[in-house]
Amino acid sequence: MKIIELHKSITESNDRDAEKLRNRLRKQGLLLVNLMSSAGSGKTTMLSRTITDLKDRVRIAVMEADIDASVDAERIAALGAVSIQVHTDGMCHMDAGMTEEGLNNMDLEGIDIAFLENIGNLICPAEYDTGAGCNVMILSVPEGDDKPLKYPLMFQNSDALLVSKIDALPYFRFDMDKLYERVRYLNPDIKIFPISAKTGEGMKEWEEWLLERLAAWRKK
Numbered sequence: 001m002k003i004i005e006l007h008k009s010i011t012e013s014n015d016r017d018a019e020k021l022r023n024r025l026r027k028q029g030l031l032l033v034n035l036m037s038s039a040g041s042g043k044t045t046m047l048s049r050t051i052t053d054l055k056d057r058v059r060i061a062v063m064e065a066d067i068d069a070s071v072d073a074e075r076i077a078a079l080g081a082v083s084i085q086v087h088t089d090g091m092c093h094m095d096a097g098m099t100e101e102g103l104n105n106m107d108l109e110g111i112d113i114a115f116l117e118n119i120g121n122l123i124c125p126a127e128y129d130t131g132a133g134c135n136v137m138i139l140s141v142p143e144g145d146d147k148p149l150k151y152p153l154m155f156q157n158s159d160a161l162l163v164s165k166i167d168a169l170p171y172f173r174f175d176m177d178k179l180y181e182r183v184r185y186l187n188p189d190i191k192i193f194p195i196s197a198k199t200g201e202g203m204k205e206w207e208e209w210l211l212e213r214l215a216a217w218r219k220k
């Protein structure tokens, strides 16, 4: 497994780097999706299912960002998809320069969508534009419906929210209506998809949205 050691970008403006990367990706027709959530919310499991479900329609690659280890990149590679593991030198987020360096180390020939599985945490990743064409976040049922109140920025900066592990709803006190209300208050335009990567429920709606985003990205 290819592991790239990244270091914090030393350029002055992350926003400028992000805009530059986004323009480059737009020209390439490659949709980069920045996937954010807290640790263990189900990012890699959701990605694995999405890659398998869409394998005849689009080619998906994944950049796995972690502080250590390469287990997630190995899970994706086992599906036959292009994957790379990057380490962030202890940092709790990816910035645009790090994202670009990671992408430069991937074989993206023929790839339609590249996911950046960002570091698991609800705070830092929301503060940095990675240059992605869209931001998607996951909140899992066991984490609770109060998270938009405590960590508003990620909900505000995301284009879509996947509410994951809905197969676990019977075992947790989780008010889906309250969650929708809190999220929509912060971000009226966000798309919300309740999913279970375990049973497959809700996956089709999310996958169709992703394909629509790819088509829209290439039209711009």
Ligand SMILES: Nc1nc2c(ncn2[C@@H]2O[C@H](COP(=O)(O)OP(=O)(O)OP(=O)(O)O)[C@@H](O)[C@H]2O)c(=O)[nH]1
Pocket: 037, 038, 039, 040, 041, 042, 043, 044, 045, 046, 072, 119, 120, 164, 165, 166, 167, 168, 195, 196, 197, 198, 199
């Ligand atoms: N019940 C249930 N469990 C799930 C679902 N999706 C993931 N899990 C479980 O949740 C745990 C964490 O899943 P991962 O996919 O590794 O989560 P992650 O967000 O990639 O984790 P990090 O990369 O460590 O932040 C595993 O035990 C999964 O089996 C789901 O839809 N339902």
Ligand SMILES: [Mg+2]
Pocket: 043, 044, 045, 072, 117
């Ligand atoms: Mg993971």
